[in-house]
Amino acid sequence: MLDDQKSMERVMADEDTKITAKGVDVFYGDTHAIKSVDVNIQNRAVTAFIGPSGCGKSTFLRCINRMNDTIDICRVTGDIHLDGQDIYARDVDPVQLRARVGMVFQKPNPFPKSIYDNVSYGPKIHGLAKNKAELDEIVEKSLRRAAIWDEVKDRLDAPGTGLSGGQQQRLCIGRAIATAPEVLLMDEPCSALDPIATAQVEELIDELRQDFTVVIVTHSMQQAARVSQKTAFFHLGNLVEYGETDKIFTNPEDPRTESYITGRIG
Amino acid sequence: MFGLTFLAVFALSALFYALARNKAAVLGGDTPRILHSRPNYHGFLAFLLSAIAGILVLLVVWVLWGAWIESRFIASILDAQPDLSPIEVELALSDARALSEGGIASRTDALREQVAREISGQTALHHYGTMILSLVAAAAAGLWCLRASHVGWRARNRSETIIRRLLALMAVIAVATTAGIVLSLIFETLNFFNNIDWQVHKFLFGTTWSPLSGVQEGKLDPDKVGAIPLFAGTLLITVIAMLVATPIGLFAAIYLSDFASAGVRAWAKPMLEILAGIPTVVYGFFAAITLAPFLRNTGESVGLSIASESALAAGVVMGIMIIPFISSLSDDVINAVPQSLRDGSYGLGATKAETIRQVVLPAALPGIVSAVLLGISRAVGETMIVVMAAGQGANLTANPLEAVTTVTVQIVMLITGDTEASTAAGPAFTLGFTLFCMTLLMNVVAQRIVRKYRELYD
């Protein structure tokens, strides 16, 4: 009876878990930036990483799509599994992985190309469209999904760099969506935006969880509380506490979490 | 003597600096805040006023007095021998100068010795007189400033105004020099066109270049000043040079900025910069002594006849010379493409090659284009390599294996040849002016492009 229940729980957990990390350590040269982190990230939910700056949130986020591979001095050890597959296995090509795990950066970084070319860049590289009509469709769908289609549909040939900051960030989200990823990583996506643009992007993130597993790094606890279902609190490279967002914010277990949430460390 | 006076004026001004500063310090006493300007500025203003007054008087008096003395000598020479030609008067005067300084004259006679004695007397007066006048002026200005200063003395504002004017003066000198050079180029060019009876089209479109062979009584033969072979030669060599320099320079830059490890970059970049530091004359004899014979021998072994001076040799070596230029400028613009764009591309699953080709290079393209344009203007203006390796015969040919000549080579030939300067200068200046216009145009275009590129990211 007890055994049955346990195995039931495991099956449930497996179905619900998109990403599993076990004993992940990250070093920049001699700096030990992430210390033995274990975490299970839930499928089709928004998970927020919070913590004081420099605690390793971005570093851990970048492990999930192996962006740290582009930094020479960075070394990652431990296991990270996506749908049960080890993403640091030898036969995994980071280029293919990144098509499945999209990323949105802190500062909007549209390419100095047209809006259309920004969005079609990923699909073209990965050969997702057989012809122009399909490509057009992908572009339109992605921009609609990123809640920016109505604002740009008449000027798809205009440079993406000419949009406002909030529009640029939604364009970058659309660009990431266009490669049909399963996971979207967002590293402080609103920190360069004004409050209105932030509200728009937050609303968008909430919708995105229907189709994607979203992991968002944020320095704003209100934002974490607003958009996420799960929250992970990092401190000095350690994952201090991880759980339901409501619980973390109302009833944290670790004293460090509590002092951070009440504003005593940070 | 001039230098000594200069130093003396400076020493005097420095003295006034100390005096004025001291006075201000005393005025301020225990409550230095009551001074409008800090004591340093009091001193600085006194220094500036005194130095400027002294140096101004020095320059003006030195020149005017000198000119006046000279006219007196000439008058006395003409008094003694009224029928001397102006050149003979000059000669007598310079002989007398030499004698008065104990040097060697071309001829010694009573007249020259008498003028030499006059010069000795006058020169001492001239020198010491100027010195005293300058020092008096410097002292007067310094004393005036010292007396005028008081607690509310606006020394800071005044000295800043003076400095601003001095800076403006320097800017004017720089601009005026450039303008003067351009104007004299234009003037000589018009002169030359006048010389060929305004048949400008024969210069611009004629195909025979042999300007000094048709000279009659200082008049050039318009049919022999066709500059097309020179432009064609310049174009041919520039094209060869850019065909060598652009791909090598650009790919080297891409490798260095995006592929090379920090270790490789640390020694490869300085190496390239050393390449840029090699004097062009070294490239020139490298082309003439090493590459040209090598090309000719290689050509012979496959049955090609390559002239010992060929456009190919000069162009290839010139291309090597331009490589560091293109690679370091391109490297700069490629590095200036923000890392966030690269990250954005990697984050979408692009490979390094895709990222460079589709994101980095398009973003850096304007900068690369302007690097290439600047490289071209270097190539067009380059002289040493072509003088040594390309030849002097004004051949009109598109065959890179033959000798050609360029605009710059012909300017060198005209100016250093033994034809009378007044005849040779016309075509030389005109070629120079044409070259100037071409380079200017390219630099302007290049800068426009660079500016546009900057706007893209800001």
Ligand SMILES: Nc1ncnc2c1ncn2[C@@H]1O[C@H](COP(=O)(O)OP(=O)(O)O)[C@@H](O)[C@H]1O
């Ligand atoms: N590229 C890098 N090279 C060296 N050290 C780095 C690099 N990126 C981050 N770090 C270090 O790793 C630690 C965690 O940084 P980061 O993940 O950016 O923190 P967060 O995103 O939480 O503010 C910091 O101590 C930081 O100095």
Ligand SMILES: [Mg+2]
């Ligand atoms: Mg961060």
